[in-house]
Amino acid sequence: MIIECQKNILLDNINIVARAVSSRTSLPILECILLVADSNGFRLMSNDLEMGIETANMEANIVEEGSVALEARIFSDIIRRLPEDNLKIKSDENNITVIKSGKSEFKILGMAGDEFPYLSNVEKDVSCTINGETLKNMIRQTIFSVAAEASKPVLTGELFEIKDNFLNVVAVDGFRISHRKESIETDILHSAVIPSKALNEISKIIGGDDEAEITMYFTERQVLFELPQCTMVSKLLDGEFIRYESVFTSEYYTRIIIGRHTLLDALERAALISSRKSQNKPVYLQIAGDNLIISTKTEMGTSFEELYIEHDGKDLDISFNPRFLMEVLRVIEEDVVYIHMTNQSNPCIIRGCDNEIARYLVLPLRYRE
């Protein structure tokens, strides 16, 4: 393979595929980036066997077709530091690869391109198209409540459910449920659970390029994201996801309306005491009339503050892990939030005041005086 191209174009593409390079693996070729120059063009590929990325063909002069797999870290470090914009990469039949730019020349040993696990072919039957920025927001507004541990692997991903002209994205970790929906133009009915790692990486690849449309293609075992700059294929997670719809009841005995930032700032202060030194002590909320008292007490000390609220229904004393409330309040987009509660032990439901496209359910902690 012999190609000539521009340093910055190549670097942009390296940065995309680097997201699916294995870091610790017993298969050295998974630590590589594959360079492919064929009749279609010149492009890069990576695959950690959970997900794989293939860039679009980039501007390059292909002098000789071929492919080679180069260890990702050294390849990207070398390209980043080359002295000039123009560069040339040449690999021979033994995969000895020479990278030249100006008066600098590197020689590194690659691996055979045809040993690289190419991305599998994904049937393009079931699809859904959505604006990049919208998809990124849907992920950001839910992914924090994905389960961290793999005791139930399906919960380490997010449910993507297409139903009734809506895309629903749902994350559940046993203590809370985050649900974000968006209307889309499709009449299909489909659901799949996508690993959170793939969703985090796709969010980063979307980056600033927000206006682009993204098409997702689903098969039984895989999802393919088609972006202008690359395609990503990820495995799906097996297992039954929680039936999230029934738990979002509209019934409540206590409802408060409060400024999102006001409540978030107060909880962050309270968490200084309750979450000190990785403790998980509760924060107490006492709702009485138009007053909300937020307090904590640990061996470290106490905190106490009073906030003004709008309040319907009964007075209520309830306690929470403040992190669960804070993470929700950080991602809601409206400035005012509604919190619906029934009693000390049932979950509360939080949403922005103006719309219901994002809603959150959070379990309280057991209340102790």
Added chain:
Amino acid sequence: MIIECQKNILLDNINIVARAVSSRTSLPILECILLVADSNGFRLMSNDLEMGIETANMEANIVEEGSVALEARIFSDIIRRLPEDNLKIKSDENNITVIKSGKSEFKILGMAGDEFPYLSNVEKDVSCTINGETLKNMIRQTIFSVAAEASKPVLTGELFEIKDNFLNVVAVDGFRISHRKESIETDILHSAVIPSKALNEISKIIGGDDEAEITMYFTERQVLFELPQCTMVSKLLDGEFIRYESVFTSEYYTRIIIGRHTLLDALERAALISSRKSQNKPVYLQIAGDNLIISTKTEMGTSFEELYIEHDGKDLDISFNPRFLMEVLRVIEEDVVYIHMTNQSNPCIIRGCDNEIARYLVLPLRYRE
């Protein structure tokens, strides 16, 4: 103690004293910041027994004099998150401390102020005054070659030598010597070895406030830095420092003159191969006529490049740990450097072309074909 002050003023002072708070210690009071309100004013103090910092008195309303020691981390986190600019701190005879701002109130348990190790009194006989930015530069241009390991503790600090109307700052680690001097107005003769930690912290405290004059007072065992915003006292290191002057000879058989950035960039590229995966393989320099060839070879691959140089004297093949050259080239201020060499095994001397206030000695590695 009862004081009222402004959040931002207090935070600025917390950030200064935080630099001498112990992080892991068996003496809990060393993890504290001492608050002192007396007839002089209100100020903060910290002391990790290697060094101590006392802020200048800050703007505050002292309602009741007294002192209390508060765990630094929680104190600074609370102050940072307070909702309003005005705050009040009140501690009682049991050191229970209430911090109030707006409708937020924190209560934490402090420790008795008089158990805190106050900074020791330093005789102000032997002194030297220098501009803050100059001191910061002198430290920055030398401190990278302080010995990391404490096998010879005196080399983990920098020599401050006042002699012949010059302040000399010298760092040595067994492989290289960095020497920076600056003329000062004093006729004293004195030398002391200051721990690199204290020098790093004083550089950070100087920060942007470059125009200020700094006075250093030396005693046999301590140095005191007097800044407008605080005083810092540090222990000195015992032991004999290397006689650095005799090693900087002016004799050479080979001298090259080269652009600092050109050489630095080429070495950084070569180091991608030679220093890969924490290896410390040599970089080869072949000086022949007006050409410098820089090359490396490891099991990872090779690199090769050619640079134009000005050259006096003999041709020479020599090899170095590239990091030692790179660290020097990063801190020299001139754009063109002189490198003097005698042979493959003697140290080279590097300095900027326009002046000799900073000069560096670097040992080569044993040369192997």
